[in-house]
Amino acid sequence: MKVPQALTDLIESFERLPGIGPKTAQRLAYYLLHVPQAQLSDFAKSLENLKKNTLLCSICKNVSEGDPCSVCTDSNRDREKIMVVEHPLDTLAIEKTSKYKGLYHVLHGAINPLEDIGPDEIFIKELLLRIKDWDKGIREVIIATNPNMEGDATAMYIARLIRNSGVEVKISRLGMGIPTGADLEYADEMTLTQAIEGRRQM
Amino acid sequence: MKVPQALTDLIESFERLPGIGPKTAQRLAYYLLHVPQAQLSDFAKSLENLKKNTLLCSICKNVSEGDPCSVCTDSNRDREKIMVVEHPLDTLAIEKTSKYKGLYHVLHGAINPLEDIGPDEIFIKELLLRIKDWDKGIREVIIATNPNMEGDATAMYIARLIRNSGVEVKISRLGMGIPTGADLEYADEMTLTQAIEGRRQM
Numbered sequence: 001m002k003v004p005q006a007l008t009d010l011i012e013s014f015e016r017l018p019g020i021g022p023k024t025a026q027r028l029a030y031y032l033l034h035v036p037q038a039q040l041s042d043f044a045k046s047l048e049n050l051k052k053n054t055l056l057c058s059i060c061k062n063v064s065e066g067d068p069c070s071v072c073t074d075s076n077r078d079r080e081k082i083m084v085v086e087h088p089l090d091t092l093a094i095e096k097t098s099k100y101k102g103l104y105h106v107l108h109g110a111i112n113p114l115e116d117i118g119p120d121e122i123f124i125k126e127l128l129l130r131i132k133d134w135d136k137g138i139r140e141v142i143i144a145t146n147p148n149m150e151g152d153a154t155a156m157y158i159a160r161l162i163r164n165s166g167v168e169v170k171i172s173r174l175g176m177g178i179p180t181g182a183d184l185e186y187a188d189e190m191t192l193t194q195a196i197e198g199r200r201q202m
Numbered sequence: 203m204k205v206p207q208a209l210t211d212l213i214e215s216f217e218r219l220p221g222i223g224p225k226t227a228q229r230l231a232y233y234l235l236h237v238p239q240a241q242l243s244d245f246a247k248s249l250e251n252l253k254k255n256t257l258l259c260s261i262c263k264n265v266s267e268g269d270p271c272s273v274c275t276d277s278n279r280d281r282e283k284i285m286v287v288e289h290p291l292d293t294l295a296i297e298k299t300s301k302y303k304g305l306y307h308v309l310h311g312a313i314n315p316l317e318d319i320g321p322d323e324i325f326i327k328e329l330l331l332r333i334k335d336w337d338k339g340i341r342e343v344i345i346a347t348n349p350n351m352e353g354d355a356t357a358m359y360i361a362r363l364i365r366n367s368g369v370e371v372k373i374s375r376l377g378m379g380i381p382t383g384a385d386l387e388y389a390d391e392m393t394l395t396q397a398i399e400g401r402r403q404m
Contacts, residue, residue, distance in 0.1 A: 001297045004267040006255035009248035030291050037253055044246040046211035053208035065206040089232050095203045
């Protein structure tokens with residue numbers, strides 16, 4: 001039996017996406033056969049235009065429509081704080097809390113020697129430049145890299161770099177501990193250790 | 203913070219797919235930002251052309267590049283058997299076994315009163331026409347609808363229709379029972395009942 005080329009092409013495109021295996025790719029492609037052509041064309045257009053209509057903000061390196069991005073140009077934001085995150089999606093998660101009104105800096109990764117990603121492969125240099133030269137008003141750098149080995153290494157590297165640069169800013173890191181709604185019983189030792197060390201007076 | 207329109211458009215397109223929630227859609231869209239434009243364009247092209255370059259075979263109703271499809275025109279296939287399946291993907295699953303060399307008939311659904319899908323909404327009439335008028339050589343109709351309520355109802359409906367039509371063909375249904383590799387302990391009662399009723403001499 002010969003599967004139409006148009007279908008195998010689409011299945012292959014879906015299979016290249018992270019977390020989508022051959023079975024899911026097949027299911028999605030066959031599902032789309034029942035969808036109106038207009039919806040398919042919209043989908044195709046948004047893929048085609050994704051990179052054409054976005055760029056990285058030259059200041060914070062977040063994905064943006066214009067340069068500088070809407071956060072970097074927003075005069076209502078607290079210009080004394082920079083939060084350093086690994087990925088653009090992390091800024092969305094932080095924004096959802098409505099608890100942070102400062103600026104961002106997106107590294108686009110974390111230091112990972114196993115995958116050959118050193119400090120020069122991510123936007124660390126640009127962060128230093130920002131603190132030292134461009135944004136003289138910065139008072140606090142909040143390092144919000146992921147709480148894993150790569151994120152920890154990146155956080156420590158950045159903290160040392162800022163201290164050595166002679167710029168006087170407060171450096172902090174997101175609190176670590178038990179997430180809301182979790183069960184103490186199932187928390188791993190590392191998380192509990194962090195929670196004990198990071199305990200707060202009531 | 204304003205997420206670029208190009209990104210929200212793509213996220214929305216992904217969210218419309220079955221089994222893809224808002225978080226996964228976001229993750230996929232942001233992932234594609236790091237992919238070469240050529241790959242994005244290929245993906246877009248395969249979506250745009252999916253329906254333009256495929257059609258339903260006028261005989262078996264399977265998705266095909268040409269009409270009739272490669273199975274219906276293949277003289278090496280056993281033209282005495284038709285296997286009736288619900289969806290085009292089902293034919294791929296059967297083909298993988300290499301155990302079946304006959305023809306197919308794709309219903310594109312199953313009878314489902316709760317969703318207002320009656321016998322006229324799926325290609326049952328066309329199956330009857332095939333058996334009665336076009337493919338006079340058919341000796342066996344193997345009903346391979348899914349072993350659930352809708353598939354069972356559809357199977358019974360089709361069997362009755364064929365018997366009432368006066369055409370003399372053998373009507374069979376795929377064997378039901380415990381799947382290979384499963385644990386007897388965890389099998390549900392319905393499956394075990396089917397397995398006992400369908401036991402075979404060794």
